[in-house]
Amino acid sequence: MAKDAGINAQKEALKMALGDSEARFATAESCTGGALGAVFASDSELGPHLERGFIAYSLDAKEAMLGVPREESEPCAGVSPAVAEAMARGALERSEADYGVAITGFCGPQEQDEEVGLVYLVLVPKTGPVDLRECHFGDVGREKVLEQAVAEALELISDQLKPGSTDS
Structure with a gap:
């Protein structure tokens, strides 16, 4: 519940930014399964800013939809800075958007040695x-990781849009 308030606060901050x-924006989502795109689509002020969204959960989808090379995604189970950047670039290149934003991570439960x-x-x-x-939300449950990731993505976008922003 508290994190939902975090998402709502970040939505308002994004509208202001x-x-x-x-x-x-073109979204490329793995672990959030389209939740970031849904935040845009569910808000009448943010909706016009969503150009398109890609849900690429599997390694096959990341490769086919976004052009993420298998040799980049396989060793890390699709979760790394390089994979996230490739997803965002792929979304941007396959759209008419001004920005590509990507989310990939491990929501749980733990498999092998993933964090x-x-x-x-x-x-x-x-x-x-x-x-x-890079976010370390901890083993707080799939839903909470997803919510925190979406709130953080909204903040990331807002921060980049703020006048005079140079933190990139």
Whole structure:
């Protein structure tokens, strides 16, 4: 419940950061399964900024839909900074958006030696620096990891859009 408030707060911050901007976003989501795109689509002010969304949960989908090379995704089970950036670039290249944003991570339960709650978020603008965040949410349950990842992605986008932002 508290994190839902976090998502709502980040939605409001994003609306303010967007202002009169016509920026459009293409989402590439793995562990969040389209939840970030749903946040955009469910809000009448954010909806026009969603150009398209890709849900690429499996390694096959990441390769086929977003062009993520298998040799990059297989060794890390599709969760690494490089995979997240490739997903965001793939979404941007396959859209008419101004930004590609990607989320990939491990929501749990733990399999092999993966770190539950490890999530990578990347925002790739058509021009300008790439912004990457590595989050360690912990083993708090799939739903909470998903919610925290979406809130963090909204914050990542807002931070990049703020006037004078150079943290990328």
